[in-house]
Amino acid sequence: MIKILDASSFIHGYNPSVEDGEHYTTYGIIKEVKTKKEVVELAIEYGKLRIREPKTETVEKVKKMSIKTGDTLSKNDMDILALAMDLNGILYTDDYGLQNVAKRLNVKVKCIVSEGIKERFTWKLVCKGCKKMYDIDYFDEVCEICGSPLERKMVKNRYKNKKKRCKK
Numbered sequence: 621m622i623k624i625l626d627a628s629s630f631i632h633g634y635n636p637s638v639e640d641g642e643h644y645t646t647y648g649i650i651k652e653v654k655t656k657k658e659v660v661e662l663a664i665e666y667g668k669l670r671i672r673e674p675k676t677e678t679v680e681k682v683k684k685m686s687i688k689t690g691d692t693l694s695k696n697d698m699d700i701l702a703l704a705m706d707l708n709g710i711l712y713t714d715d716y717g718l719q720n721v722a723k724r725l726n727v728k729v730k731c732i733v734s735e736g737i738k739e740r741f742t743w744k745l746v747c748k749g750c751k752k753m754y755d756i757d758y759f760d761e762v763c764e765i766c767g768s769p770l771e772r773k774m775v776k777n778r779y780k781n782k783k784k785r786c787k788k
C-alpha cells in the first residue's frame with residue numbers, strides 16, 4: 621500500500637517506522653514538520669519514508685481544483701496532494717481543505733486523528749487578542765468579546781470526543 625503523508629500525519633503521531641506500507645512525502649513537508657523531526661529522520665534512515673516531488677502538471681490540476689472548491693491550499697498542500705495523484709496512493713492528512721480537494725480529485729484520504737493513533741488533537745478557533753477558544757464551526761470570523769480575528773489552531777483534546785472528524 622502506498623501512503624502519502626502530509627505534515628499533520630507526523631504532527632498527530634503517525635510514525636512510518638512502525639507502520640506497514642510504502643510512505644512518501646515531499647521536501648516541503650519535511651521542512652514543515654518541526655516537532656517530530658526525529659521521527660521523520662529515523663523513518664528516512666530506515667528506508668520507511670521516501671522523498672519525492674510531484675509532477676508540475678499534476679500540481680497545476682490540484683491548483684485549478686482548489687480554486688474551484690474555494691479551499692485555500694498552501695504550496696506544500698498542493699504538492700503533497702499532487703504526489704498522491706502521481707503515485708496513486710492514499711493521502712494521510714487531517715487538513716479539511718486538503719481532504720475536500722482530494723475528494724474532488726478522486727484521491728483516497730485517511731485521517732490520523734479519527735484513527736485514534738496515540739495522541740488526540742482537535743481543531744479550535746482561537747482569538748488572536750484575548751485567546752478565547754471557539755468551536756471550529758463557529759459562525760463568525762471575529763471574537764465576540766474583543767473583536768479580534770480568530771485563528772485555526774490544533775489543541776489537545778481534553779474531553780473524550782468520539783466525533784469522527786474525517787470528511788467523507
Ligand SMILES: [Zn+2]
Pocket residue numbers: 747748749750751752763764765766767768
Ligand atoms: Zn477575543
